Amino acid sequence: QVSGEKTGRCQRLRANHEITSSKSKVSPNHIDAGLCDTPTFINQDDKERDIAFGTHPQHDAYSGIDELTLIKGRGKTITLNQTGTYLFHDHLNPKITGDFSVAP
Numbered sequence: 001q002v003s004g005e006k007t008g009r010c011q012r013l014r015a016n017h018e019i020t021s022s023k024s025k026v027s028p029n030h031i032d033a034g035l036c037d038t039p040t041f042i043n044q045d046d047k048e049r050d051i052a053f054g055t056h057p058q059h060d061a062y063s064g065i066d067e068l069t070l071i072k073g074r075g076k077t078i079t080l081n082q083t084g085t086y087l088f089h090d091h092l093n094p095k096i097t098g099d100f101s102v103a104p
Contacts, residue, residue, distance in 0.1 A: 009081040010036035016077070018042055019098065021049050021070065021090070029098035033080050039100060040077040043070035049090045051076075056094035062086055 014036045020027050022044040031039060043049045051068040054060030059067060068076045080102045090096035 010079050012036065013038050013079065016040060017100075018075075019100075021045050021051075021096065024093060024096055026096055026098045031100045033100055033102050035080060035083065035102060035104055037080045037102070038077050039080065040075045041068055041070055042075035043072055046072055048072070048092065049096070050092050051088055052091040053086055053088050055087055056089050056091065059091070060086075067091060 014034055015038070017031045017033055017037060017039045019031065019039055020042045024045065033039065041051050049070040051070060052059045052066065053062040063078065063081050065078060068078070070076060080100070083102045083104055085099055085101045087097065087099045089098075
C-alpha cells in the first residue's frame with residue numbers, strides 16, 4: 001500500500017499453498033495456483049535453505065524476488081502475480097527443486 005491505497009495486480013489475496021522443505025526434499029514439488037494465490041515456503045530442515053527461482057546456478061527473479069533465505073522453522077510467503085510455470089531450487093543444494101504454475 002502507498003498512502004493507504006492498494007497497489008499492484010493483487011487487490012485481494014486468494015488461496016495459500018504451503019511448500020515444505022524437509023529431509024532435503026520439498027513437498028509438494030509442484031503446485032497449481034491462480035493469480036494472487038500465496039505460496040509459503042517453510043524450512044523444516046536443520047540447514048538454512050536459499051530458495052531461488054529459475055535453474056541452478058542462474059537465478060530468475062519472480063515478481064522482483066531473486067532468492068528467499070529460510071532458517072529452520074521459518075517460512076516466507078510470496079504473492080503470485082505473474083502467470084506461467086516457474087522453477088525453484090535451493091541454491092545451497094540444487095538437487096532440491098520444484099515448480100509452480102500460475103493460471104489467470
